[in-house]
Structures are given as structure tokens and as C-alpha cells.
Amino acid sequence: MAELKNVTTQELRALVEHARAKILDVRSVDAYNGWAMRGEARGGHIKGAKSLPEKWLGWPEWKRILDFKGIARNDSLAVYGYAPEEALKTAERLRESGYTDVSVYNGFLAEWSATEALPMEKLPNYRLLVSPEWVGTLISGGIPSEYRNDRFIVCHAHYRNRNAYLGGHVPGAIDMDTLALESPETWNRRTPEELKAALEAHGVTADTTVVLYGKFLHPDNDDDFPGSAAGHIGAVRLAFIMMYAGVKDVRVLNGGYRSWVDAGFAISTEDVPKQPVAEFGADIPARPELAVDTPEAKEMLRSEGADLICVRSYPEYTGEVSGYNYIRKKGRIPGAVFADCGSDAYHMENYRNLDHTTREYHEISDIWKRSGIVPEKHLAFYCGTGWRGSEAWFNALLMGWPRVSVYDGGWFEWSNDPANPFETGEPKEN
Template identity: 60%
Template sequence: MPKKISTAQVKDLLYDENVMLIDTRPVDAYNGWTLQNEARGGHIPGARSLPFKWSLYIDWIEIVRHKGIAPHHTIVVYGYQLKHIQDVAELFEKAGYEEVFTYSFFIEEWVNSSLPLHVLERFDKLVHPEWVNRLLKAEEPMLHIGKKVVIIHAHYRNRNAYLSGHIPGAVDMDTCALESTETWNRRSPQELKVALQQHGITSDTLVVLYGKFQHPDNADAFPGSAAGQLGAMRCAAIMLYAGVKDVRVLNGGFQSWKEAGYEISKRDEPKQPVLDFGVDIPALPHLFVDMDEARRMLASSNAELVSVRSWAEYLGEVSGYNYIEKKGRIPGSVFGNCGTDAYHMENYRNPDHTIREAQEIEELWRQANITPNKHLAFYCGTGWRGSEAFFNAWLMGWPNVSIYDGGWFEWSQHSNNPIEKGEPILDNA
């Protein structure tokens, strides 16, 4: 049986590299939301997010090992519910972990004190299903603290994904409304203005975006069709650039809404256009860089282009897309490691498609010398994966992050741009 541990003992173990604190609460509570009306939100510094519901997954132990939680570690499990804490602790023991403790005083003693808690810097921009449901059930539906709310179901040329089931009150937005189908870059300021107004969005609108997970019908499907959240984050990034002041994304997308058991609608909600967006577009031009700025960043010691692509794309073994002929990478770019291919972002996602915890993303980036003290521009093939990585950094509060919108698609089309293939040569000077 797992042993019990006190608050004083947990405090003494903080920052011990041989100890792994395990937070069994939902990822949204870990990020900073107070899901049970506790006095403060966040997690114990250094704790790993390992929600109880993941313990029901058949590959639970692979998730644990992927997080770097090894059998030699001392395990301390805490959370909301004692049964969940005990169940997860017992799973660790069954998996061969010898030093396993349960900590059951997290809410009662840790939260209700001045002991440290860490939160995701902009956790409130990564919302959870209950929060969205409260919007829908408000006395004045689709208003939040006096602001108009628009919920967007993002998709790429697939209204059937919306019509087959969506969050009540949500309107659909094809990503092509905000990006060109010729270049896959964001559309012009005037085009963005028209598109946003048509969807009822002004600069003061609170916009909640989400996507729906779908398996692509064939290997030539557009990047992101296998995970609709990519489209939601792409739209979110462009809206921030345009000047929407309050952009939020539903963590885990439609899947999290469905798992929470909330109502699902098939009504084709009419859009309610507005007359004026309210500010000049782009209000935040620095959130996107174009090719000339990308070249300048490559020459700067205070900037990095981050290639959010697969290793095979980075090496130049594949282009990643059926419509991109050239293979390779931008010389001098650093590897941001999206996952297996152009259609997946598993290195930035949890098993349930929620956003991976910030400290794990930071560890991934630190290995590539991607740090918050530089100007970072994330790119991929056409901007989708780069937008998701950017959104991670933005949520983390990193101060100077952008998207190189043209990405590999644009860079590879210009014959005067250098291309590099093979294993990168590291500068050890």
C-alpha cells in the first residue's frame, strides 16, 4: 500500500530531482482554473500533470514514461479526490515503482496557505467545457462581463463536421475565410476585416474557438484535418494579429465538450454580421513575420526561426505535403519537433488532445536552445503547426513570439533562398 505524506514533508521534497509530484486533477485545474471553488488555482511547483482519467487508458504506463517519470523516482500523488489519488498511486506500485506516497491535504492545507503554486501565465485563455457551458446557461446567453461572445467551430472546407454536431450556439468558420488558398498565408487586412465582420466579430468580442478531431480520409488531406484543433489555433493566432482583444481556445476541442456530457446541437446557426470591426487591422502586426523579416532574424543572435515540423521534413527526406515539391529546411532554423509528420502535433498534445503542460514544452524547446529571451518565429509548412506552437508560447507568457507565416511553402518557392538537408552541423564554438 502507498504510504501517506504530510504537507511539511512535501514542502521538504520540493525541487528534489529524485522526486516526482503527480497531479491527478484535470489539466485545466493544473493550469490554474479553480474547478472546485478552491481559494487558489495552479499546481505544486515541478508537479507533472497526470489526470486520473488517463489512468483508464490502456497505454497509461507509456504516457508515464513519455513524461520522464522513471521507476527510480520517488512518487508523490495528489489531487482533488482521495480515491483518485489512491488509485493512481496503486497503479505506480503495480508498475514497479517502489517509493510511492499519497498526499491528501493539497486543498485543505497547501492551497489554503501561502505555499507556492504555479499557473500557466494565460490559463484563462485556454478554457474548459464547464466554463463554456456557463456562458450558454447565463441569464443573458452569449454575453460575458458585458461583452458579446461568439463561439467558433473552426474547420477546413468541411461544414459537415459542424453540421454533424457542435456546441450549441456556435457558428462555423472555414479557415479559408482567414487565410488564402493560394499561399496559405493570412489574408489581407481588408479581407480579414470583412471575414470577421461577417462572423459577427469585432475587436471587443470575446471569441471562443474549438475544432473537432477527424481522421483524414486519405493521405493527401490538408494538414490539420486529422486534428481540428490546429484549425482553431490557426484562426486564434490570426484573430489576435487582427486585433480581437479576447481570444480563447477550448482545451481539447469538441472532444472535451463531448466527454463532459454537455448538449450537442445540429442546428445550422445563422451568423450575425456586424458593421465595423472597430480598429485598424492589424492591431498587433508583430505577431506575424514575413520572408524579409525571417531572413533578418536568421542573421540575428537575438532571434530564432523555429521549425515546427517532423524530423523527416527537417532532414529533407520528405516535403510533408503533396503540393510542395522541394524538400529541406531553412538553414539556421532550429528544430521545434511537432511529432511524426505534417498531420500531427503529438509532441504538443496530451493523449486527450488537450495542450501539453508548459514545463514539458519548455523542456522540449530548451533542448534545442529555444528560450524566451529571444524573438522567436514559429513556422511549419503552411502555418498551422507553427500557429499551435506560437499559441503555446503565447499562453506561457513568452514576451516576443511570432509566426513566420509563409513557412516552408513560401521559402522553398524562391530560388534565391538557400536550402539545407541532412543532419544539422552544430556550432560548438
């Protein structure tokens, strides 16, 4: 096998002009998104690059990931990372997998990120999605870059499962049941009075930096289980409600508890006591525009400048299933735009990487735009009861889309009113 070619910065600039050329970034997804993990002059990734972390190399699904990302065997591939050995390892694996036109670029730190004229991109609101390293610096007493204040809480989100927390969590983290902030009768956010009391009981003020994460749990046990969306999505659900209430600095650990463990950080089984506060410090809701209820959802359906976005699975969308054993009616809201979550009501694989980090934002944006979901409109994301809608909303927020909300009632609330219209079956072509 021929020796791998090392391309220069000038050659890489020329390469990206070719239709079949792809640049692959093998650093962590957090570095790709915008965090300067090695002190580089500019955070982010080379414009147009695709995220393919070296971390994924050992996975049996690796070849499927390449197909999923549209990396074809006749593409001209240039691989880069922070260190030459990172890029070389991935490049060699690509050639072993049948990719013949593969080269390595080793100038990212010294040349590309240091030269303003060379194009780079980053996830606009990447700071809301933090890395294990950022959290590790925070809890060890260091002050991470872009840090708001010295009052913080790390919060392990769960749904009626403290054993998940007690079985292992980020050191110093408290736990929060999602039921603290949402009602089991409606699955909507609780009243302002209830939110105020719950946040104060957990020691959260409007000025507290809150870092949220969860575990990926199988419904039948407390083990980390890659197939379930419950842990991470519960953290994002709490993030949405906290932002709505008025917590000014809410972050989510990218990949949740699994990313913390994968990064080699210590875990704790201590039951950390909550430290209540006397006053939240802001009128709730401080950001009411983040939530949409049914009357406004109906107005949005009539508006050319707004869309309801259905983040459910296709069988739910067509009315084959309701998605939940407590939702009887099957179907969809007429006029809603479909934004497929994945296989069923308990998975979000179309919005996640296999390690549960947030999927490359370019890929999500491209899928949405092919469905007519664009940032120029006011968008309200919904699902069955608000959890998947909250995660899709968080992706739009990360991308800097300016008018994004969660239709909190979703299909559960809509379908409970017999006066509301609904559709089933394959959608009709316009």
C-alpha cells in the same frame, strides 16, 4: 501489499527536496494550468508537480504516458488531487504497475492552496486556454470568472468540412472555415480588407469574446479521429489570425470538441445562423507584430537576438520529404532552429496529450530550452504553411514568452523563391 501512506504537508515539503521524488497532480489539465475549479484560494499546481490526470487511467497507453513523462519505478511518488478518492485511485494503479514508493497527499485544498507561503505555479496565460466547464457556464448564461464582456461567439473551426460541424457541435456555436481568414493560394493570412469583411460576416468585432475549437477528423470521414491534428490546429490557426487582426479576447477550448464530449456536455446539430455586424471596430492589423513575413524572417536569421523556429517533422527538416503534395522543394531554411512537431506534417503529438489537450507546459519549455529556444529572444515559429507554427506560437504565448510571432509564409513561401537558400541532410554540428 502494504497500505498506502498519507503524507502531511510538512512531509511533502521535505519530499520535494529529494532528487528521485516526483509529485503527481491527478486533477484536470485545466486545473493544473491555473483554473480554480473548486474555488481554491490559489489556482495552479504545487510547484514542480507533473500533470497526470485521473481521466487517463483507463487508457491502454497509460504506462507509455508514465515513461513519456519520465516517471521511473525507483522514483518516490506523492499523488494529490482535489478529492482523496482521486489520488487514491491513481496511487493504487501506480503500485499495480510496479511503482513501489507511492504515497498520497490529501491537503491540497485545505492547506497547500490556502497557504501563501507554500509554492505554487501556473501557466502564465492560462486564461486563453479554457475548459469545457468554462464554456458550459458561458453558454448557459452564467458569467465565468475572468470574463471580459457579455458579447461572445463560440466558433467551430474546420477546413472545407461543414459536415463536421453539422454532425455535432457545442450548442449555439457557429462554424468558420479556415479559408475565411487565410488564402488557399499562399496559405497566409488574408489581406486586412478581406479579414475585415470575413470577421464582420461572422459577427465578430474587436470587442467580441471568441471561443474557438475544432474536431479531430480523419481525412476520409467525419468521425472524431484521434490521429489527425486538423481540428484543434485549425482553431489555433484562426486564433492567431484573429489576434493579429485585433480581436481582443480570443480563447481556445483545451482539447477541442473531444474534451467537450468527454466532460459529458450536450451536443447540437442545429445549423446556427451567423449574425453579421456592420463594423469590426478596429484598424486591421491591430497587432502586426504577431506575424512575420519573409523580409523580416531574413533579418531575424541575421540577428543574434532572434530565431526562426522550424516546427516540422524531422523527415521534412532533413529534406527526406516536403511534407505536402503541393510543395515540391524539400529541405529547410538555413539557420532555423528545429522544434520537432512529431511524426509528420499532419501531427503535433510532441505538443499534445493523448486526449488532445495541450501538453504540460514545463515539458514543452524544457524541450525548447535544450534546443536553445529561449524566451529572451524574438521567436518566429513556422512550418510548411503556418498551421503547426501557429500552434507552437500559441504554446509560447500561453507561457508568457514576450516576443513571439508566426512566420506566416513558412517553408511554402520560402521554397517558392529560387533565390532563397536551403539545406538538406543531417544538420552539421556547430
